Amino acid sequence: MSKKTLRRAKRGSESRSEAPSQTNPGAPLTVALLEEARALPGGSLATLTLDPRLVLANARIGLEALRTALPSLRAQLKGWDEASLESYEALLTLFAEACRARDAARGSGNGAQLAAVTKEAWPLRRKLLLIARILVDEDLLRPTVVKAVARGGGPRDCGDDLEALARAFTDAWRHVQGKVPVTLAELDRARALSAQLLELARPSGQRRFASPEHRAALAQRDRLYTLLVIKRHELWPYAALAFGEVDVAERFPALGAQRRRSKRRRAGAAGEEGSA
Numbered sequence: 001m002s003k004k005t006l007r008r009a010k011r012g013s014e015s016r017s018e019a020p021s022q023t024n025p026g027a028p029l030t031v032a033l034l035e036e037a038r039a040l041p042g043g044s045l046a047t048l049t050l051d052p053r054l055v056l057a058n059a060r061i062g063l064e065a066l067r068t069a070l071p072s073l074r075a076q077l078k079g080w081d082e083a084s085l086e087s088y089e090a091l092l093t094l095f096a097e098a099c100r101a102r103d104a105a106r107g108s109g110n111g112a113q114l115a116a117v118t119k120e121a122w123p124l125r126r127k128l129l130l131i132a133r134i135l136v137d138e139d140l141l142r143p144t145v146v147k148a149v150a151r152g153g154g155p156r157d158c159g160d161d162l163e164a165l166a167r168a169f170t171d172a173w174r175h176v177q178g179k180v181p182v183t184l185a186e187l188d189r190a191r192a193l194s195a196q197l198l199e200l201a202r203p204s205g206q207r208r209f210a211s212p213e214h215r216a217a218l219a220q221r222d223r224l225y226t227l228l229v230i231k232r233h234e235l236w237p238y239a240a241l242a243f244g245e246v247d248v249a250e251r252f253p254a255l256g257a258q259r260r261r262s263k264r265r266r267a268g269a270a271g272e273e274g275s276a
Helices: 003-018 029-038 052-068 070-076 083-107 110-137 143-150 155-171 184-200 212-251 263-275
Strands: none
Touching (some): 029 083, 029 212, 052 070, 052 083, 070 212, 083 212, 143 155, 155 184
């Protein structure tokens, strides 16, 4: 353990015991953390590029390790108690909830809308195409319409197909009205679905911006992630003091650390594969 790390941990412990809280002291812990996250400058926010599950797993490993080291830390540091660990645990819960909220908001955006529209659009396309083929055989529709439509396979193709079929039926309506089980309302619906599909299934570079709900959930997640990074940085000197600089990376892993299997576990796995 270097003297620099020890001094840093002691200074942090003394400042925690002497300095007044910067959040509302009368507020519940979760409210205080949310206020602290909200107060972070927008330009200082970290963008989460890691798997949130990995972040949470590593943070919880470090939290439990520090809890086991509490007796040692209390003996070495003035003013050390479990308050910072309770705050860290509450922050992990808030971060996990923010990740779920962001996923839910993303699911309510274009992806969910596209799924709902295609669920209605494809059956209508199949019906119109089937009837169009019959009308082609009876020389009431041009064969080129069916040939062009039959090649489609994606959401944008389905949108183009519905528009082309609706237009073909409309052009031939005076010849086919009453002869086929298609209504003008269905043709209007085909056009409406076509417009929705072509909007929702735009190429990625042309897609609409995320919904306001998704943007808000994403911002909240990144604020809590940034606060999590800050709080972990504050706890690291205590972890280094408790576990030593050689073992601290294993006992108090970085948020993006990939867990390695021990030699014993690797040997066991190899033995199982060899006996299989």
